[in-house]
Structure formats: structure tokens, C-alpha cells
Amino acid sequence: MSENSKATSTSTAAQAKKGGLFSFFEPAPHIPRLPDAEVAKLYPKYRLQVFMSIFIGYATYYLTRSNFPMAAPHLIRNLGFTTADIGNVRAALGLAYGLSKFVMATWSDRSNPRYFMAAGLFLSGVVNLFFPLTTSVTIMFILMFLNGWFQGMGWPPSGRTMTHWFSVSERGTKMAIWNCAHNIGGGIIAPICIWALFSFGWQGMFYVPAVIAIAISFFIIATLRDTPQSVGLPPIEEYKNDYPVAAKGIDAEKELSVKEILFKYVLNNKYVWTIAIANAFVYCVRYGVVDWAPTYLMHMKQLSVKNAGWGYFIYEYAGIPGTLLAGWLSDKYFRGRRSPVSFIYMIAVLAAVFVYWKNPAGNPLVDIIALATIGFLIYGPVMLIGVSALDMVPKKAAGTAAGFTGLFGYLFGTVGASSGIGYAVKAFGWDAGFYILIGSCLLAMLFLLFTWNYKPTCEADDAACKA
Numbered sequence: 440m441s442e443n444s445k446a447t448s449t450s451t452a453a454q455a456k457k458g459g460l461f462s463f464f465e466p467a468p469h470i471p472r473l474p475d476a477e478v479a480k481l482y483p484k485y486r487l488q489v490f491m492s493i494f495i496g497y498a499t500y501y502l503t504r505s506n507f508p509m510a511a512p513h514l515i516r517n518l519g520f521t522t523a524d525i526g527n528v529r530a531a532l533g534l535a536y537g538l539s540k541f542v543m544a545t546w547s548d549r550s551n552p553r554y555f556m557a558a559g560l561f562l563s564g565v566v567n568l569f570f571p572l573t574t575s576v577t578i579m580f581i582l583m584f585l586n587g588w589f590q591g592m593g594w595p596p597s598g599r600t601m602t603h604w605f606s607v608s609e610r611g612t613k614m615a616i617w618n619c620a621h622n623i624g625g626g627i628i629a630p631i632c633i634w635a636l637f638s639f640g641w642q643g644m645f646y647v648p649a650v651i652a653i654a655i656s657f658f659i660i661a662t663l664r665d666t667p668q669s670v671g672l673p674p675i676e677e678y679k680n681d682y683p684v685a686a687k688g689i690d691a692e693k694e695l696s697v698k699e700i701l702f703k704y705v706l707n708n709k710y711v712w713t714i715a716i717a718n719a720f721v722y723c724v725r726y727g728v729v730d731w732a733p734t735y736l737m738h739m740k741q742l743s744v745k746n747a748g749w750g751y752f753i754y755e756y757a758g759i760p761g762t763l764l765a766g767w768l769s770d771k772y773f774r775g776r777r778s779p780v781s782f783i784y785m786i787a788v789l790a791a792v793f794v795y796w797k798n799p800a801g802n803p804l805v806d807i808i809a810l811a812t813i814g815f816l817i818y819g820p821v822m823l824i825g826v827s828a829l830d831m832v833p834k835k836a837a838g839t840a841a842g843f844t845g846l847f848g849y850l851f852g853t854v855g856a857s858s859g860i861g862y863a864v865k866a867f868g869w870d871a872g873f874y875i876l877i878g879s880c881l882l883a884m885l886f887l888l889f890t891w892n893y894k895p896t897c898e899a900d901d902a903a904c905k906a
């Protein structure tokens with residue numbers, strides 16, 4: 440039996456056993472292979488199409504995630520919410536998102552991203568339509584928890600798409616480009632919300648992103664496709680002659696059960712645990728710097744509200760070139776190794792955090808440059824840890840591995856960034872907050888060291904990789 444027909448029969452058999460309420464989520468069945476001339480013509484077209492789909496899709500996910508901080512001052516002014524209320528609602532998002540990114544990934548890895556990713560965005564949009572209808576903090580907390588849960592349906596199907604349409608040696612570069620979607624979505628929400636505010640009042644800051652999200656969910660259905668084999672193309676490994684170590688000696692096309700995904704490939708994988716722990720510290724720096732930047736810059740460096748806001752904007756957008764450079768360096772100079780690039784980036788983050796801390800008040804340009812430098816650098820490790828997770832397991836378990844690192848990032852990292860730094864600053868002053876950031880940089884580097892030599896790509900002459 441050829442590899443292609445073996446894979447096809449496996450997929451079809453899996454299909455036959457399922458069914459039920461969520462049957463439309465099931466992986467698309469494989470269809471017979473197209474002639475070589477068609478394959479050569481269609482593969483690049485589909486790769487571009489699915490890439491655009493998950494890029495635009497994930498940027499839109501950020502619209503219904505990042506609109507709440509923009510709307511928060513208006514909820515305080517118009518509904519009488521306190522900053523503590525706002526903090527609690529925001530906490531619901533981080534908590535639900537971190538859990539969902541992992542839990543829903545176990546489902547996503549066994550689902551067609553065309554419908555799975557679209558469903559999450561659609562539901563997040565629908566939840567956003569309800570925010571302006573309530574004045575209750577409790578209901579808003581519940582809505583935000585639901586929103587966070589549906590938000591967790593964005594990254595895992597994107598990861599599944601990347602691992603099925605892009606081979607391991609190009610993944611650093613391609614994932615880096617895709618990863619910029621979240622910077623673009625997180626940045627463009629500001630002008631969208633300002634326009635919505637002046638056009639429809641503060642309620643528009645929920646309605647407009649919601650309508651965009653619902654519309655884009657249909658765009659995802661129209662453009663995203665599950666696997667290359669589901670449209671008559673060969674698997675990406677064969678097309679690019681590029682085979683991952685994680686698939687060595689197994690049938691890489693076999694859809695896996697939850698038990699196999701969790702206990703055979705993710706939770707018993709020491710490398711995945713190591714980068715998940717590193718991710719907690721990287722996320723503590725990511726959110727610890729950006730979330731506290733306006734407060735720190737205004738209180739300690741006497742920056743105006745406007746300049747502090749600019750610092751926030753620059754942090755997000757400086758992340759784009761930094762991310763692209765990190766992905767390119769990893770593919771080009773480290774032959775797919777991700778941790779050395781992340782480690783080098785974290786050394787530089789450490790230096791920039793030190794300058795941001797020690798720069799005396801009255802030199803706002805130095806503060807803004809330090810903040811931009813941290814933004815430029817921190818998204819490299821944020822992205823590369825996700826790529827490492829995809830690299831370390833077979834592609835049918837990739838979303839779950841990335842979701843596991845996200846669980847650590849959001850549950851532990853963002854808690855350290857918000858409550859940890861908040862408590863430390865209140866009790867001991869800003870120096871204590873910076874000790875946490877510096878310590879997080881050092882611990883992230885320590886855990887990255889353990890995967891320094893992890894190499895995801897098979898040697899060209901390794902026959903077992905292609906079995």
C-alpha cells in the first residue's frame with residue numbers, strides 16, 4: 440500500500456467511526472492524488488490561500504480580544520465600574536484563554552481548522568454583541584470568560600494549518616510572518632475602536648469588532664482548507680522533501696486520539712515541558728512590561744498620558760521586525776534550532792529591561808527606545824517557543840503541544856505579570872517589580888538552555904524519517 444493510500448484509508452476509517460453533533464469539525468477526508476502537473480500548479484496557490492486565511496483570521500481574533508482594554512475607561516465612566524472590576528473581567532479573559540488554548544487544542548488537533556477556527560471567531564463575535572447589553576460586572580465576567588474560551592479556538596487550528604502546509608525547515612520564517620498577525624490585530628483595534636466610539640458611542644467598541652469577527656469567520660470557511668491530501672495534494676513532507684524528527688518511525692498522517700496526543704506525545708515529552716516552563720517566564724516579561732508601561736512611565740518617569748500611550752503602541756509594532764528576524768535567523772543560521780535564537784534575544788531583553796529600569800526620570804527618549812527594544816526582542820522568543828512546540832511532536836499533536844506552552848504562559852506568566860508585579864510594587868516599590876522581570880529573563884534563559892541542541896529536521900540520508 441502506498442503512503443498516500445495508506446494515509447487516505449486511515450483518515451477515512453477515522454471518519455467512519457465518528458459522527459454526531461460536531462461532525463462538521465471532523466478532519467476533511469483525503470481525496471485521490473491529482474496529476475503531477477496539477478499538483479505543481481495548485482500547491483503554491485493553496486499554500487498562499489490557507490496562509491492568508493489564518494493570518495487574517497488570527498488578526499481578527501485579536502480584535503475581539505483587545506477591544507476590552509480600549510472600552511474599559513468608558514465602562515468606568517458610564518457604568519460606574521471600578522478599576523478592580525475591570526481587572527477582574529480582564530483576569531477572566533487570561534484565565535479562560537490559557538485553559539482553552541490547551542483544552543480546545545486537544546479537540547482542534549482532531550478537527551478541520553476550516554470550521555474549527557471559523558466557529559471560535561464567530562462565537563467570540565457573538566459574545567461581544569452582548570457586552571453592551573449588561574451593566575453587571577458578574578455577567579460581564581461570565582461573558583469575558585466565554586470570550587476567552589472561544590479565543591482559545593484560534594491558535595491551535597492555525598498551528599495545525601502551519602504544520603500541514605509548511606515543512607519543518609521553513610516553519611521559523613513562515614510562522615514568524617504569521618505571528619505578526621497578532622501584532623497587527625492588536626494594533627489596528629485602536630483606530631477601529633476610536634472610529635466606533637465616535638460613530639456609535641462606547642457600545643460600538645464591542646459591536647464593530649463583533650461584526651468584523653462574524654464576517655471574517657465566513658471568510659475563513661471560504662478560504663481555509665484542512666490538509667493538502669484533502670484537496671488531492673501530497674503531504675508537505677513529500678512535496679518539500681523535508682521530514683521532521685518528531686515524525687520518525689510513525690505514520691505521521693494518522694489522526695490521533697486525545698489519549699495518544701496527551702500521553703504519548705505531549706505530557707511525556709520533557710522538551711515540551713521545558714519550553715512550557717520557559718514560556719511562563721517569557722510571558723511574565725511580555726505582559727509585565729507592556730501592562731505596567733503606562734503606569735510606570737507616568738508615575739516614575741513623569742511621561743504624559745499621550746507619550747506613555749505611544750510607548751505602548753511602539754512596543755507592539757517593534758515586535759514585527761523583531762519576530763521576522765528571529766524566524767529567519769532560526770531557519771537560516773541555526774538550521775531549524777529555535778532555542779539559541781530565543782536565548783540570545785532574552786540576553787538582549789535583559790539588557791533593555793535594565794536600561795528601562797535604571798534610566799533616570801527626565802530622559803523620555805531613552806525610556807521609549809528601551810521599551811521599543813524590549814518589544815522588538817520579546818516577540819521573538821514568544822513566537823519561537825510556539826514553533827518549538829510544533830516541532831517537538833508529530834503534526835497531528837502540534838496544536839496541543841503549543842497549547843500546553845500557552846497554558847503555562849497565560850496561567851503562570853500573566854499572573855506573575857499582573858498580580859505578582861502589582862503586589863511587589865505596592866509592597867516594596869518599583870525596584871521589586873524589576874527584580875521579577877530580571878529574574879524572569881534569567882529563568883527563561885535557563886530553561887531555554889535545556890533545549891539548546893534540539894534539532895527538529897531530519898538529516899537528508901535518514902531513511903527512518905521517511906518511512
Ligand SMILES: O=P(O)(O)OC[C@H](O)CO
Nearest residue numbers: 594618621821822825845
Ligand atoms: O499569546 P497568543 O496565544 O495570542 O499567541 C501569540 C503568538 O502568536 C505566539 O506565537
